Amino acid sequence: MTLGERRNLIKGLVFVSPWILGFLAFNLYPLIASIWFSLCDYSVLSEPVFLGAQNYVDLWHDPVFWKALRNTIIFAVVAIPLSTFLSIGLAVLLNQPIAGQGIYRTIFFLPSLVPAISLAILWQWMLNGPMGLVNNLIRPFLNIINAVTGSHLQAPDWLNDPNFALWGLILTGLWGTGQAVVIYLAGLQEVPEELYEAAELDGTNAWQRFLHITLPMLSPVIFFNVLMSIIGALQTFAVPYILTGGGDGPGRSLLFLATYIYQNAFDYWNMGYASALALCLFVLIIGLSLVTVHYGEKKVHYSDR
């Protein structure tokens, strides 16, 4: 290394030193410590005692863990495609020469600004069984269906029904999907107009143009958004926690891995077990992200690379 190179290296390291400190303290150390704690009986109040793989054995036989894992995966697998379809749909609708485009964009974006605490309390009220607005909007439709088919469909008591609580959460999440709409809309506006004009001259219809121009051109943005949504969905905690009044829902239907980590760590002071859970969550995130990257790489179309 020449003198100049060394000076540059020192300069660079000085500038990135805050991040290096943060990385060591809040990323690297916690990951390594988690591995150690997960092999221990640890309550924070006393020193960790080595247990071996006991926490992982317990975890394997813990039906609550499997429930949390299942809920987390179902939530991600259902909510992410739904919100992706919805936000692309909204962005495509908005990307037309329509009066009040800016106002609509603001309307769709606003819910994503609502703090988790306000969002969850509002939706607890929206999803209230007898008095909630959601059911009062649904009931007229159910009445029509019941009258026509002679069925006896009833509006669900969303958050008190183990079969519907997760759907209530998904609905809440769909309302807050606005950030993605803004990102997709910006992506759509980057698509060169000539592509559409040329395709139109070739006699394609709107759906074909969407499928063969819009989607490929938008694919890098979709890929990025889906990846971020996966990381977001798998760590979901605050909204279901508040929706259930600080619990995990009827029949633990709103228990997620993050919730179970929280419960073990801060309700039961079982930090060793919580660390084992945290590592499972980490592996799940890495795994699902890698799967996405693997399939994404093949499908994503980069126009200028």
Added chain:
Amino acid sequence: MNPTRSSVPWFSRVALILLGVLFLLPFFWMVSTSLKPLNETMKLPPQWLPSSPQWHNYPDAMQAMGPFWLYARNSLLLAFLNVVGTVFSSAFVAYGFSRLDWRGRDGCFFVLLATMMIPFPVVMVPIYGLFRALGWIGTFQPLWVPAFLAGAFNVFLLRQFFLSIPRDLSEAARIDGCSEFRIFWQIILPLAKPALLTVALFQFMATWNDFLGPLIFLARENQYTLALGLQALQGTISGTPWHHLMAASTLVLLPVLVLFFLTQRTFIRGIATTGLK
């Protein structure tokens, strides 16, 4: 717009109006409920508007939360410290990742990007232990000191921006004998104001909205943020005074909305670029 695409089909318009109304309804319901007397919140079928708006629900809800202004002060203080810490530390680090060439830079940057895959719940147990060892549990420090150590996402955003500033600018200053810190402080930072404002806004929202952090690190009620104070209101009172809960939820949301409308342009542009860069 070219003429062949300027005709918007009628079903697009109808769909937009319908969806727009659906997206606004929860807001309407929140405010409408917050202005009803308690008995009107429970009417079946529901009453769309209060017969006469009960503005006193707002002061009543604040009273019910206990020291509302203390919570508001705590939230604001934390938001302020986090914004200052994140903006300066992230800009400083982003400078090192964009305007300087040094061995190992790209490798380090890759590690930084990878850390975005580690969500807080994964690492919160050892971090809690760390803060406990420092004697910081039950103080504000865990909620603002880390902000001074740069956030990966913000570094990424600012780096992209710094890269778009011509290199010659720094070279010229270096030839004039300017120190690296002065180039950062006096040349790059002023040019990066829009990006810094975006980061500041995002961080304000993130801190104001944070729930899990205050939940695990704070202990005493007089340190609560608005989010924790509101959750306590939800939990302690018997019956369900939805009018008060909706009033308090509106109050917590209000500063965020005001800030958004004041800075809408910067905000929307910031969000839009995060997905495209």
